[in-house]
Amino acid sequence: MALSAWITAHYEEKGPVAWLAFFLELIAALTLFFLMALTCADVFGRYFLDNAVDGTTELTEMGIAILVFAELPIVTWRGGHVVVDILDKMMGNTLIKVLGLLSAFLMSTSLYFLAVRIYELAARSNRRGEVTEYLQMPVGYIVEYIAIMSWVTAGAMITYGVYRLLFTSRN
Numbered sequence: 001m002a003l004s005a006w007i008t009a010h011y012e013e014k015g016p017v018a019w020l021a022f023f024l025e026l027i028a029a030l031t032l033f034f035l036m037a038l039t040c041a042d043v044f045g046r047y048f049l050d051n052a053v054d055g056t057t058e059l060t061e062m063g064i065a066i067l068v069f070a071e072l073p074i075v076t077w078r079g080g081h082v083v084v085d086i087l088d089k090m091m092g093n094t095l096i097k098v099l100g101l102l103s104a105f106l107m108s109t110s111l112y113f114l115a116v117r118i119y120e121l122a123a124r125s126n127r128r129g130e131v132t133e134y135l136q137m138p139v140g141y142i143v144e145y146i147a148i149m150s151w152v153t154a155g156a157m158i159t160y161g162v163y164r165l166l167f168t169s170r171n
Helices: 003-010 016-048 056-077 093-128 140-167
Strands: none
């Protein structure tokens, strides 16, 4: 089975959004596998070789940041966030859509401005040459990644998320 046929069969998104979802989930899956292998190697080394993997904490922190922010756009445009819909049965469909649009606008705007601030902090970190304590890895690049993925999430929310809200039926 060709990769494009597999993506079409397994992803509800269409076109380039499905490929972006696949790519981001591939990054998340590889990162999760790396974290699992790192943890196994660290535990094995600590208990059987009396020597743990140096910098495991730093690598785990970076891996979790990569994992979370790779999945954030996907969770956002699929509407996978926690939603409390206690009053939905009492409100009309139009009001629910208006509130959903307002929510999408507020989330995407908040993420955009948060990403701007995070990117400023990343630039400052890069200018100062800040590195991690043990492995001496630059911190600014991971922080830039967080800012960029926050912008991607904001864009996903305001485009595809709004599209789904307006043009697809709710189950």
